Amino acid sequence: xxxxxxxxxxxxxxxxxxxxxxxxxxxxxxxxxxxxxxxxxxxxxxxxxxxxxxxxxxxxxxxxxxxxxxxxxxxxxxxxxxxxxxxxxxxxxxxxxxxxxxxxxxxxxxxxxxxxxxxxxxxxxxxxxxxxxxxxxxxxxxxxxxxxxxxxxxxxxxxxxxxxxxxxxxxxxxxxxxxxxxxxxxxxxxxxxxxxxxxxxxxxxxxxxxxxxxxxxxxxxxxxxxxxxxxxxxxxxxxxxxxxxxxxxxxxxxxxxxxxxxxxxxxxxxxxxxxxxxxxxxxxxxxxxxxxxxxxxxxxxxxxxxxxxxxxxxxxxxxxxxxxxxxxxxxxxxxxxxxxxxxxxxxxxxxxxxxxxxxxxxxxxxxxxxxxxxxxxxxxxxxxxxxxxxxxxxxxxxxxxxxxxxxxxxxxxxxxxxxxxxxxxxxxxxxxxxxxxxxxxxxxxxxxxxxxxxxxxxxxxxxxxxxxxxxxxxxxxxxxxxxxxxxxxxxxxxxxxxxxxxxxxxxxxxxxxxxxxxxxxxxxxxxxxxxxxxxxxxxxxxxxxxxxxxxxxxxxxxxxx
Amino acid sequence: xxxxxxxxxxxxxxxxxxxxxxxxxxxxxxxxxxxxxxxxxxxxxxxxxxxxxxxxxxxxxxxxxxxxxxxxxxxxxxxxxxxxxxxxxxxxxxxxxxxxxxxxxxxxxxxxxxxxxxxxxxxxxxxxxxxxxxxxxxxxxxxxxxxxxxxxxxxxxxxxxxxxxxxxxxxxxxxxxxxxxxxxxxxxxxxxxxxxxxxxxxxxxxxxxxxxxxxxxxxxxxxxxxxxxxxxxx
Numbered sequence: 001x002x003x004x005x006x007x008x009x010x011x012x013x014x015x016x017x018x019x020x021x022x023x024x025x026x027x028x029x030x031x032x033x034x035x036x037x038x039x040x041x042x043x044x045x046x047x048x049x050x051x052x053x054x055x056x057x058x059x060x061x062x063x064x065x066x067x068x069x070x071x072x073x074x075x076x077x078x079x080x081x082x083x084x085x086x087x088x089x090x091x092x093x094x095x096x097x098x099x100x101x102x103x104x105x106x107x108x109x110x111x112x113x114x115x116x117x118x119x120x121x122x123x124x125x126x127x128x129x130x131x132x133x134x135x136x137x138x139x140x141x142x143x144x145x146x147x148x149x150x151x152x153x154x155x156x157x158x159x160x161x162x163x164x165x166x167x168x169x170x171x172x173x174x175x176x177x178x179x180x181x182x183x184x185x186x187x188x189x190x191x192x193x194x195x196x197x198x199x200x201x202x203x204x205x206x207x208x209x210x211x212x213x214x215x216x217x218x219x220x221x222x223x224x225x226x227x228x229x230x231x232x233x234x235x236x237x238x239x240x241x242x243x244x245x246x247x248x249x250x251x252x253x254x255x256x257x258x259x260x261x262x263x264x265x266x267x268x269x270x271x272x273x274x275x276x277x278x279x280x281x282x283x284x285x286x287x288x289x290x291x292x293x294x295x296x297x298x299x300x301x302x303x304x305x306x307x308x309x310x311x312x313x314x315x316x317x318x319x320x321x322x323x324x325x326x327x328x329x330x331x332x333x334x335x336x337x338x339x340x341x342x343x344x345x346x347x348x349x350x351x352x353x354x355x356x357x358x359x360x361x362x363x364x365x366x367x368x369x370x371x372x373x374x375x376x377x378x379x380x381x382x383x384x385x386x387x388x389x390x391x392x393x394x395x396x397x398x399x400x401x402x403x404x405x406x407x408x409x410x411x412x413x414x415x416x417x418x419x420x421x422x423x424x425x426x427x428x429x430x431x432x433x434x435x436x437x438x439x440x441x442x443x444x445x446x447x448x449x450x451x452x453x454x455x456x457x458x459x460x461x462x463x464x465x466x467x468x469x470x471x472x473x474x475x476x477x478x479x480x481x482x483x484x485x486x487x488x489x490x491x492x493x494x495x496x497x498x499x500x501x502x503x504x505x506x507x508x509x510x511x512x513x514x515x516x517x518x519x520x521x522x523x524x525x526x527x528x529x530x531x532x533x534x535x536x537x538x539x540x541x542x543x544x545x546x547x548x549x550x551x552x553x554x555x556x557x558x559x560x561x
Numbered sequence: 562x563x564x565x566x567x568x569x570x571x572x573x574x575x576x577x578x579x580x581x582x583x584x585x586x587x588x589x590x591x592x593x594x595x596x597x598x599x600x601x602x603x604x605x606x607x608x609x610x611x612x613x614x615x616x617x618x619x620x621x622x623x624x625x626x627x628x629x630x631x632x633x634x635x636x637x638x639x640x641x642x643x644x645x646x647x648x649x650x651x652x653x654x655x656x657x658x659x660x661x662x663x664x665x666x667x668x669x670x671x672x673x674x675x676x677x678x679x680x681x682x683x684x685x686x687x688x689x690x691x692x693x694x695x696x697x698x699x700x701x702x703x704x705x706x707x708x709x710x711x712x713x714x715x716x717x718x719x720x721x722x723x724x725x726x727x728x729x730x731x732x733x734x735x736x737x738x739x740x741x742x743x744x745x746x747x748x749x750x751x752x753x754x755x756x757x758x759x760x761x762x763x764x765x766x767x768x769x770x771x772x773x774x775x776x777x778x779x780x781x782x783x784x785x786x787x788x789x790x791x792x793x794x795x
Contacts, residue, residue, distance in 0.1 A: 001684035002676035009664040451660045454621060455674040455727070456649020458642070554621045558660065 002452070003461060007468040010441065017473055020430070020437045020541075024477025025484065027427040028534050032485030034423060035526050037492065038416040040519020042409060048309040049405040051122030054086075054352035056374045057404055058381065062394035063283045065090070065330060065347040068384075072391065073351060075384050080376045082369070084356045087116045088348035090324050094280035096254070096317060098270065099238050099298060103256055108315045109280060111324030111348070114138055120354035126306040128152075128252065129272055138302055138320050139244040145197050145272060145302070153190045156267055159183060163261070182259060186269045192239075193273030200241040207236050238275055240300070245323050247302040248276065253313035258304075262501060264493070264517075272301050278317065284330030284347060295327050308517070321348075344390065353377065370400045427537060430477075434470055434541025442466065442545040449549050450557025459550040466546035467539055474538020478531040485522070492518045566633030568735065568767040569595040569618060574627035576613055587613045589790040590627070595783075597632075600758065600768040602781035610790045611771040612739050618769060619652050619737045620644045631735065649678050653728030653766075655757070657740035659720040661712040667723050668708040671695040674730045698726040701763075702756050718749035722756060729760050736761050738770040742777050754780055 011017055060066045066088075073086040090111030097104045115135035118124035123136070129148045130136040160183040166172050172180065196203070210233040217226035250271065252258060257270040270276065279296040299319070306313055325331050325346055333344040355373055358366060378398040385391060402409065442449075449462055488495065496518060500506050576588040587610040595601050605611050616622040618629055620636055629636050631651065639647065653674075661670045675691045676684060684691075699705055702722040712720055721741060728736060741757060742750030754777055761768045770781060778784045786793045 001679050001681050002673060004681065005669070005676055006662075006664070009662075013664045447660060448662050451662065452673075452677070454619070454648065454654045454660075456645050456647075456677045458645045461677070555616050558621070558656065 002457065003464045003468055006452075006465050007472055010445075010465075010469055011472055011476070014441060016437045016440060017469075020434045020473045020538075021477040021480065023430040023433040024474055024534050024538065025481035027423070027430045027537075028478045028481025028530055029485045029488070031420070031423045031427065031530050031533075032482060032522070032527065033488050033492075034419045035416065035530065036485070036489045036522045037519055038412060038419060039523060039526055040489075040521045042412050042416070043521070044308070044519050045405055045409055045412065046402065048307060048312075049401045049409075051125070052307055052309070052312060053350075053401050053404060054120040054354040055370050056353040056355070056377055056398060056400055058351040058353070058377065058396060058398050060349065060392050060394060060396050062392075063092070063349075064285060064393050065349045066351065066396065067345040067347045067391045068388045069346075069348045069351055071388065072381070072384050076351075076353065076377055076380050079380045080373060082355050082373045083377075084354045085116070085119045086351055086353040087113055087120045088321065089117075089350040089352050090321060090328060090330065091349045092280060092283065092324070092328050094278050094317070097277040097279065097296075099275050099277050100235075105254065105256060107254065107278075107317050109278065109324055110316050110318050111321040111328075112318050113321040120352045122307075123305065126252075126308065127249070127303050128305070129303040136303070137244070138247045138249070140302065142197060142200070146194065149190065149194045149197065149271075149273060152268060152271075153187065153194060155265075156183060156187050156190060159261060159265055159267070160187060179261065183261075183267060186259075186267045189269050189274065190271070193271060196239045196273045197241060199239070203236060203239050203241070207233060207240060210236060237298075240275070241273070242275070242298065242300040245320050246297065246299050247320070248278070248299040249318040250276075250301050250304040251313040251316040251318075252304040252306040253310060254317075255314060262497070264497060266306075268304070270301065272303055274301050275299065276301060276317075278319070280327055282327060282329035284325075284328040285333075285344075297323075297327065367400075367402060370402070374398050374400045374403075427533075430534075431537050431541040434473055434538055435544060438466055438470060438542045438545035439548070441469075442549045445549075446552060446557050449552050450554050450559075453552075453554035453557065462552075463546040463550035466542050466549050470538040470540075470542025470546070471535050472538070473542075474535040475531070477538070478534035481534070482527055482531060486527075489520055489522050492520050566630065567594040568597040568599065568632055569769065570628075570630040570633070571614075571618070572628045572630075574614070574617065574629065575625045576610070576617060576622070577625055587790050588617075591787070591790070591792050592627075593785055593792060595767055595769060597767055598765055600761070600780075600782045601770070601785060602778035602783070603769060603771045603785045603787055604773060604775060604778045605787035607773065609787045611773075611787055614787065615737050615739050615769060615771050618735070619654055620648050621654075649674060650731050651733050651735055653731070653733040653736045655721070655724050655728045655736070655738040655741045657743040659712070659717075659724045659744075661720055661723055661727075663712055666709050666711060667699065667704060667715070668692075668695055670712065670723055671699055671726045671730055673727060678731055695726070695730060698729055698760075699723075701760060702726045716749075717745050718753060721745060721749075721753050725753070725757055725760060729764060729766075732764050734766060736766045736768045738768065740772055741770065742772065742774065747776075750774070750777060 058066065058072075066072070069088045073088070076086055077083055092109050094107055094109040095104055096107045112123070114137045118134065118136055124130065124133060127133070127136055129145050130140050160180065163176060163183055164172070164180040210229055214226050214229045214233065217229060250257060252266060258266055258268050260266055275298050277296055277298050279294050281292055281294050283292070305318065325348070330347040332342045332346040335341040335343050355370065358369060361369065381396060381398060452462055496507060571594070572592045574588050574591040575586070577584060577586040579585070591614060603611050603614060613622070617624055624637050631647070636644070636647070662673065665673065672691060672695045675695065679687060679691070696705070696708065699708055702725055704719060704722055704726065707715065707719065712723065715723065725741075736757070738757060742753050745753060757768070757770070758780065772778050
């Protein structure tokens with residue numbers, strides 16, 4: 001009992017102990033902040049990878065891709081009971097342009113089947129117009145589009161009002177003026193998008209009328225009138241809502257099509273209801289280079305999607321699977337003169353497989369299960385290849401979501417390990433601090449140690465006072481460090497934005513780090529091992545002073561001056 | 562411990578210290594006995610070995626040669642755990658410089674031996690009784706009103722009273738006082754001596770008091786004279 005009493009008294013009465021606690025708190029704060037962010041980063045990569053690709057990905061090494069994919073999906077679903085669903089996927093490169101504008105940018109084009117895609121990945125979760133719908137399509141209903149566009153317009157307008165409001169007695173700073181201009185410009189585009197959707201039928205009729213007039217002018221040989229009508233028709237066509245097979249979903253973050261305010265709000269400039277043009281090189285089948293001719297098509301943006309992975313959202317345009325397949329020359333090849341006979345099946349780049357849910361499984365069990373299923377799918381592929389020798393012209397890889405991201409995940413995990421090691425070494429300073437402070441206290445308390453032994457305290461009991469003291473310093477320091485660390489991690493994005501606004505530099509580059517937001521979750525397990533580590537460090541720092549105190553001879557201690 | 566044996570039996574006691582290259586032979590074959598409930602004063606000049614003798618009887622130090630028996634039990638043969646327990650339960654110390662713990666209040670200092678004696682669970686069970694006993698002890702030494710004060714807020718005499726209350730807390734059978742009045746003026750010293758005598762008499766203790774003051778020693782039942790490590794008069 002006396003151990004606890006004296007430990008508490010020394011904690012309260014000895015100001016030196018506060019410095020040791022502060023040292024521990026700073027170390028715990030640093031360790032917790034870094035580990036929580038990096039662990040959150042690893043988790044985000046894992047969740048994003050799984051959400052984007054499903055659990056298992058079958059991919060071909062060649063651009064010619066995989067043939068007979070529907071048959072392969074059927075075989076997998078039949079032979080691997082753990083598989084919930086699978087969906088083909090095409091991935092190629094293209095150039096995005098804005099009709100009537102010199103904006104152009106390279107993008108990745110992803111051919112997806114909707115709503116099938118939503119069943120194998122988290123695609124539907126990040127949609128803007130069709131957010132939360134179980135079966136998103138390239139043909140959402142008009143009232144839904146109008147409602148969401150209207151809401152977005154209102155939001156942008158409110159931000160514009162806030163930004164354009166000059167401070168009392170002053171005027172806008174140049175940066176704020178530029179932002180206000182960009183917002184004003186965006187509201188113009190958004191307004192146009194709403195008009196495009198609202199007047200879709202009239203626009204289609206007007207295009208048909210103009211087409212009829214062009215034909216009539218052609219018939220009458222009125223070339224100049226026809227040319228004028230062609231220009232008019234092209235201008236009206238840009239406002240058309242194209243049919244579902246000519247619609248795309250944009251990644252929310254493609255530079256030039258949207259931007260972010262300093263507060264992190266995303267503003268759509270080109271979005272649903274507006275047209276873009278996509279150009280690509282049809283590389284799906286082997287041709288001589290002379291045969292390769294780029295193809296360009298206009299598409300209506302019908303939705304946008306945020307996966308929370310910046311590198312995906314800033315690059316990808318989702319195109320209807322069949323459309324992209326045809327444009328990439330990956331569609332079925334039919335015999336000349338006999339359209340019913342397929343001489344080469346249609347192809348895709350990848351197949352994304354989703355497993356059935358396995359509630360109650362730990363993370364390790366879940367990873368083992370995914371690996372097992374990947375092996376089973378590989379076996380199915382080996383058998384399938386024998387019966388479908390043309391299915392792939394080059395090697396095919398069956399990988400789990402983790403294997404696909406292994407390079408990135410291991411890189412972040414290595415960073416985390418390195419960080420823990422560096423901070424561990426820094427935390428050694430806290431141990432030394434505790435050692436020095438406790439040593440000083442032991443020296444100061446030499447006579448008290450003699451008194452304690454005179455009233456019957458054992459060596460172990462005396463050591464216990466200082467070990468408990470060290471553990472208490474570790475514990476109290478780690479409580480404060482944990483509170484500060486959690487407060488920082490939970491608010492890391494506003495803090496980061498504040499630092500950016502006030503000091504003019506960004507630590508977190510969204511492009512480099514892939515994610516829009518810095519991970520801000522603290523895992524209880526992380527807190528538990530850091531706090532345990534701090535307490536052990538406290539005890540370790542107190543060990544030598546405690547031994548010195550315990551070994552003091554009572555008579556020498558009582559005579560100490 | 563045997564109840565028929567003398568309370569303290571010292572025989573052929575030797576103790577020496579090494580101070581650098583010097584070998585200091587402090588006690589040179591000291592032998593005496595103290596009966597139960599007897600109040601014995603040990604007098605002698607500074608450096609005569611009085612405090613060393615008291616430390617050896619109180620198990621604060623190890624014997625080089627000879628024996629010390631407390632109620633018939635040879636303390637040299639006691640294992641460390643029993644030595645600690647004997648110091649805690651059977652021996653109470655009063656030091657010249659009080660040796661109160663500055664972080665603790667008067668009451669907490671008094672309770673210290675009780676807390677050393679009890680485990681956490683045992684303390685939770687007996688806390689009230691122990692607290693009552695400590696308060697009673699402090700009232701007996703005249704410090705009932707100063708229980709919440711810190712040692713630095715007390716006078717020398719008051720501090721020594723706290724030290725006496727602490728020494729008596731576990732109602733030990735032996736009270737060993739090392740110059741208990743040595744740091745006090747003569748008037749306060751006499752008061753302290755009175756407190757010591759009354760309290761120990763009430764509890765029925767055997768008291769060994771070391772002093773260099775003949776007037777203080779005169780209050781004892783018997784006086785032992787120590788000179789150059791040897792007992793010269795009884």
